[in-house]
Amino acid sequence: MRQQTSKSKASTTTTGAIMLSAAAAMISARSGSVGGIVRLASAFSAPATARRGTPLLHSSALFSTASAEAEADTAAAPARINERLSRASLPSSLDARTVADNLDIVLSHFTSRRASDATMDAAKTISALNADRVALIKKRDEALKIRNECSGKVGMLMRESKGEETEEIKGLKETASKAGDDAGKVEEELDAIESNVNALLASLPNLLDDVVPDGDDDGANELVSEWGDAAALPKELGWTDDFEPLWHDDVATNLGGWNSEAAVGMSGARFVSLTGSVARLERAISSYFLDRASEKGYVEVSPPLVVSRTALEGTSQLPKFEDDLFKIVPESHTCNGEDAFLIPTAEVPLTNMHANQILEEADLPLSYCALTPCFRAEAGSYGRDTRGLIRTHQFYKVEMVKITTADTSDEEHHKLTRHAEECLEELRIPYKKMRLCSGDVGFSAQHCYDLEAWLPSTQEFREISSCSNTGDFQARRMALRYRPEVKAEEADAAKQQGGKKKKKKAKKPKPVLCHTINGSGLAVGRTLVAVLENYQTPEGDVVVPEVLRPYMGGLEILKKQQ
Secondary structure, X not given: OOOOXXXXXXXXXXXXXXXXXXXXXXXXXXXXXXXXXXXXXXXXOOOOEOOOOOEOOHHHHHOOOOOOOHHHHOXXXXXXXOOEEOOOOOOOOOOHHHHHHOHHHHHXXXXXXXXXXXXXXXXXXHHHHHHHHHHHHHHHHHHHHXXXXXXXXXXXXXXXXXXXXXXXXXXXXXXXXXXXXXXXXXXXXXXXXXXXXXXXXXXXXXXXXXXXXXXXXXXXXXXXXXXXXOOHHHHHOXXXXXXXXXXXXXXXXXXXXXXXXXXXXXXXOOOOEEOHHHHHHHHXXXXXXXXXXXXXOOEEOOOOOEEEXXXXXXXXXXXXXXXXXXXXXXXXXXXXXXXXXXXXXOHHHHHHOOXXXXXXXXXXXXXXXXXXXXXXXXXXOOOOOOOOOOOOOEEEEEEEEEEEOOOOHHHHHHHHHHHHHHHHHHHOOOEEEEEOOOOOOOOOOOEEEEEEEEEOOOOEEEEEEEEEEOOOHHHHHHOOEEEOOOOHHHXXXXXXXXXXXXXXXXOOOOOEEOEEEEEEEEEHHHHHHHHHHHOEOOOOOEEOOHHHHHHHOOOOEEOOOO
8 A cells, every 4th residue: 555755855965986886786677677686685683572571562673672783883885876875784674773873874765755854853863762772771781780799799798697687788788779779760761762762663654765766746756667558449449539538437327337426425425336237347357356366376365354553553554644544433343452443455454464473484475365345534635536436435456465585575576566567468458657756655665666557538547556565664563574494504514513413403593574565456446447448439338358258247348228
């Protein structure tokens, strides 16, 4: 699901030419083909427990306890690519330590996203709080050291005095008690900082892939490829030069399948009711998309349509986009005591199926698909696309989700996008493949392709699918990890170390964060729009696309109602 970001002034820094040329070569090789170079993202090893033994769940995983590497101090300055600093040295998503140690890169990416001043300030605050946190940890550890030293001396002196509590022992006990209290107070300050930092981190968008072009809005999106001839179908269907193609709602009305007044009467604006052959055509499109996804290896899922606040935080619709969601009142239902919401996309339940799990690398990638209704309040879209099916509160969509590794992330993203493209090609709908610019790419995405279908009524291309690679951005929030396989050379080395003694097992690698990818395959309502408009005839009929005919009982033409 694509989500928008707000705007602010741009600010970037300069870099060296050697790194720039190397990074530019990588971008050129990764221009969109499956066979392009895959960026190798170093894995972030999320600790198994939080500082006080609490399981690392969701947002707490955003606060890294990983130590900085020595090379960081001597690393060359990052290259400047697409008007921002390259993220080549930051292949994983943001935790507090990463923000603090790389604030210049982080701010550069947020500037490129046209992020708000509040977002920029949040990153700066995290950096400052992380410094406070380091100082407090040192203070706490010093207090604990004093307490432990005093306790050790008390034990030794008690043995020497045969249990008699001397003045020296009393003094040591008082010192140990005070040090323990001091450590406890510092721990409370650390907890407050961690809570504050986690809330701030949850408000920060993903860093951008270096291949994402710079730009303010969708006008700066980059054309990757085009497919189809907008004049081909009209020629086959007998369109004349003076024929003016109808809007999809008028086409559906002619077929006797459009009933918006009844829907608005019972549900309000931006709801539509389809009937007869039009409703059947919508169902045929849904079934075709599901069958095709299954043929490509996606496991079909029938997920819940109601999810918790935690689930939506995991896929990052919350906390930022709550106004776009349909919330269920607590008196009606809660999800395990949490706020409940209707799903805005099946991406949410499909990705959260493995929240808080450690998967095995051998089982990846996992590929899922689901047909669900999606519910969106469309806050901020007042007055836009009020006619027809382009922007409604409820619509069907077949969602595709992949859970994979950092090494295969780019390749799987291109595969998923290609699967969506093939649906349009088999339907013979002309389309454009666009790479979203920095000001248009969604909050959670590091790289996103939009597929835009041709609509004859308005003579324009409109988004019909959005395919996003979120990297480990969502996985960090939902503690979704995998355990890398033991490499053959490491296993052999472990055996050799064992010698004639008992064979030594290779040490299990630590779990690392997965990468998640999602995309529409496709949006059913908008595909119905494209089919009705592209396959209409001057007589008012609609020719059924060949690939959909098996799902329509062999029906070839939907006849205009007299």
